[in-house]
Amino acid sequence: MNKISMIDKLTLYQNKTEYKVEIDEKFSSIASLDELDDLENSSSVFFDVLSIGKQGNKIFIVYDVPKEYESFNKAKRFEKLLRLQLVQKLLEINPLFESENKTYLDLNNIFFKDFKTIKLLYRSNGKIPYHSDVDALEQYKLFVLGFMSEKYPYKKFVVNKDSALKKENNSFLFAVNAAQSYIDLKDVVEKELNKTQNEYYKKIQFNVDSKKKGRKRKIILSLFFIFIVSLLFVGGMKQKEVAVAKSYESQIDAMKLDQEIYQATSEHNIEKAIKLMKKRGDNKSKIAKMLVDVGQYDEAIKMDKDVEESVISKLYALGEKDKILSLKSNSNFIETEKDIVRYNIDSLDSSITLITNKNTLKRLGLAYIEHNNIDMAKEVENRLKDKELGNYIKKAELEEKLEKYNSELYTLKESKKGNNSDKIKSINDDIISLQKELIQLEEQMGIDK
Structure with missing residues (x-):
């Protein structure tokens, strides 16, 4: 069955490896198909055109994309490091220069293979649609913003970039938008890639050290501790030096405690983690948040009832809403959430006016939709006014x-x-x-x- 997607004024149909672009004749300026012959010229950056045809008032351009290629739309779900590598590669090949800006940087129009080869599908010769009202730098910015945003798709930035950016909290995306030139943009991406690579390698190294070199780490910390303590007894030490040494001693103790808490939570030794967090001075709210993070939902709610909303939200985000039914809490909030999961229609219809939590109302509206009760979903939406x-x-x-x-x-x-x-x-x-x-x-x- 054909998959359909939209790229501005184009309709893209996919059937296995065949991609067909449909263009309404009213969006072109051609008198005959011969005026599109130059699109059949080979390019290292674009896939070859298999055929160009016309049926009624529709123009069709057909391509064959080898099965080892994947679209950037799929890659948007990849880890940040992988996406940054793809962005850097795309900027390196500079497809807008190759096509004289006559293409689209829509994620459905860009494909990659083995993270080394990038090709685009559709290009124009100026007589069929392209992003004619957007300059090259702005096109690249929109692409990076849409591809790297964790909140919004590419088309959201195309339609209203400023509105989407206001709701972002990402210094990298702000830097992308502030780039004054193509070189500046490449530099912003390269710096973010280097930063992300360093963070990634540090994380790997930390995990390796925690699992394979835990003993060695403790020995090093112990030796460093002994060295600092010994400085305290060196004759003639100045008061300032003593204070510095004591500061290092405190930092080492805190570091060791943090490491023990991390190890306890990663090993699901929850009792030990709670005991250590209390020793560190963490309050109930922070401990309860840790319990939510490791999936100890009943213990978290028992520790701090205020995390109930966090528990429900997390279970929905994980696609594990059925686990709500096994929660031990019998608060009104949890009981209502259980009714939503069970779709206890009698209870829900009678209590809908009593629900004040906006997130609960939204989940209720979505439950009505899931069970094809559109009229009740509309009633909830009229009250909630949720877009x-x-x-x-x-x-x-x-x-x-x-x-x-x-x-x-x-x-x-x-x-x-x-x-x-x-x-x-x-x-x-x-x-x-x-x-x-x-x-x-x-x-x-x-x-x-």
């Missing part, structure tokens, strides 16, 4: 229409009465239109397919 919930309602309504059209299409194709070709074509057109609308909505919502 994301409203979009999920629109999405559900579009999917319901698609299901209805697909059912009608199947019935017509199976029917042996009369000639249904016109009706089938009409329904197929409606299905494609709805699919496009659904894809655009999902892109606005930041849903990856």
Whole structure:
């Protein structure tokens, strides 16, 4: 079955390794297909064109993408280090220079292989659509922002970059946006890549040291401790030097305690971790947060009831909402959340007006959608005025229409009465239109397919 995605004014269809770009004739300035012949010239940065054709008022450009290539849309889910390496590689090959800026840096239009080779699919010769109203530097900025953001998809930045950036808390993205030239942008990316690599290697080294060199670390710390303490007894030591030595001693003790807590939590020795955290002076709230992080939800709630919301949010984020049913807490908040997971419709419908927690209301609205109760979901959304919930309602309504059209299409194709070709074509057109609308909505919502 074809996968459909939108790139500005283009519709992209994928069927296994075949990619077909559809362009409405009204967005082109060609008199005949011959004016697109130059797009068939080979390029090291772009995939070769298999064919260019026309049907009705639609222009089609067909490509074959080898199966070992993956789109950047998939790569957006990769770890930050891998994404930065891909960004650096893309800036290195500079596809906008190769195409005279006549392409799109949409994530669905960029592909990679083995993190070494990057190629783009679609390019224009100026007579079919491209980002004509955006200069090269701004295109690269939008690409980096959309690819590296943990919050929003690429198209969110294309539509309203300033609005998306206001909701980010990422100094790297701010630096990208502030770059004054292509060279500046490459420098910003390179510095962030070096920084991330260093953090990554330190993390690996720390884990290795913790597991394989724990004993050696303790010996080194002990020797350093003995050395510092011995300085205290050196004759004629100045008061300032004594203070410095004592400061180092305190830092070493704190370092050893931090390491013991980290080791205890990583080994799920929770009792020991709690005891050490109390020794460090951590309050109940901090200990409860640690318990949530390691999945000890009942113990966390028992320690600090205020973490109940954090527990519910984490279980939803992990896709483990069924675990809410086994929580021991019988607070009104938890009981309502259990009713949502069970979809206890009688209890929910009668208590909906009593729910004041906005996150609970949102989860309730999503539960109604999941169980195809769109009317009740709308009632919740009218009260909550939540844009994301409203979009999920629109999405559900579009999917319901698609299901209805697909059912009608199947019935017509199976029917042996009369000639249904016109009706089938009409329904197929409606299905494609709805699919496009659904894809655009999902892109606005930041849903990856």
